[in-house]
Amino acid sequence: METSILTTVFLPVALGIIMLGLGLSLTVADFTRVLTFPRAVLVGLVCQMVLLPGVCFAIAKLSGLSPELAVGLMLLAASPGGVTSNLYSHLAKGDVALNITLTAINSVLTVVTLPLIVNLSLEHFLGESRAIPLQFSKVAQVFVVVLGPVALGMVLNKKWPRVSERLTKPVKVLSALFLVLVVASTVFNERAVMGTYFRQVGVAVLAFNVASMLVGYFVPQLLRLSQQQAIAIGMEIGIHNGTLAIAIAYSPLMLNNSTMAIPPAVYSILMFFTAALFGYVVNALQRSSAVAPSTTASRS
Template sequence: MDSSWTAVGLPIALGIIMLGLGLGLTVADFRRVVGYPRAALIALGCQALLLPAFCFGLVVALDLPPALAVGMMLLAASPGGTTANLYSHLFGGHVALNVTLTAVNSVLAVVTLPVIVNLSAAYFLDGAGPIGLQFDKVVQVFAIVLVPVAGGMALRARFPGFADRLARPVKILSVVVLVAVIAGAVLKERENLADYFVAVGIAVLIFNVVSLAIGYGAPRLAGVGRRESIAVGMEIGIHNSTLAITIAISPTLLNSTEMAIPAAVYGLVMFFTATAFGYLVTRRRNRATIPV
């Protein structure tokens, strides 16, 4: 992925996406986490520690090729995205908690994601030496991810009406740019897609299902309410595959199409697994409310 179109298009696409996220956030979104400390701490602990540890064990057990293994770890380190918020809304989760978790996770990922990716690369890419998100890459991720979010929040705080009007066009623009860039990447690798799906399909499916189960089950075991647990389940179970793909194939970051394959496959699988998960937890809730 060394074309100038990819090099320029990917950072722009991610920057626009993060700007759109910032336009929908306020400082109050971060303060909401105080109202749900148990659910938030469980979610953040699962995201930062438990899921990467499980993913590491999974890729070792399945003996994935090194680049695909690092790609899986990149996916595990990626926070939830706006799709998690949507699914939470559709299946009765606490959307305000989702927004807070997405925001906090996105900020924490600026630190945790480079650490996890570099440790994974050092283990799986034997002899390759330090690669990827070193200090200069952390600065780049900070600039591409956090600065647009902060800019969008500042714009919303100063001009809320304008921010509301701008949110939809920005979201549409980000989708158009991103689809164009990723379509070019997919076309370049179209002959290998079937092989890649076979290579990581099982790993992605297991990781996705376990992520959803942990995200919902851990807070429920800790006594957290059902709505909040659904929110955590969606947040932990639906990772931001777009962010993982962008970091993987961007020439200024990891510059590896193969590392993007797990996130690309995950981006397709998660729609079906999240729907099934939402149906199951909603069905259980409905059964619990039926009088006997």
């Protein structure tokens, strides 16, 4: 991929603004909340950081993706939950506080886990000679680009809450705009082969998306977590930060590979529709379960 203003200037700025927007909505309490309900947070983190990469790896292998597309899918699995998962969880009557806590903690842990998972994927799918070593410089780059703006947003929220409140809405609008522009630019740059790539990766991406939500919803219920917590975890690990994954794939400082950006780009388009359908279904299940006991009680 040729270096351009998009990859050298726009993507880092876009990523910084997106992560700043996340930081403006976070406080230290979001991290300490883990002490309030550690079991739900632990289940959510295990689903997202252990089970999900394993499921993604199996899908990448079984679907016969090309090595670069497989790495792109693994990059997506390693990315934290998207900020919009909080909104979808709210609409689906999930535990939004749990969403915020998972997003906050996972954003920090991603600094270590994302380079680790991506480098293992590069080594497995592309061969050892193509793997990027897990060097301190790479970790530092992710730290500066991802965690730096989050920390700045949290400081603004703590020290100058009024300024933070005024910035929140325009930064969210900019984040949404950047999401559209980054996805659109990825699709435009790859327009000649986008149809081919969608045929190659579309089924795998959809399978991964659906699997993410099912794992996030049913595993917590099997472990006796509440319905609200299960909805929150399902949304959290079903809505990935596709913009972050695209930026890392595209950036010359990191992977510098436009093909690896294709799975996150396709996922970023599909996930909003599947998340809406998921929210509708779980709401319908909640309503039916609420009606059943009342009907039984009235008959008795």
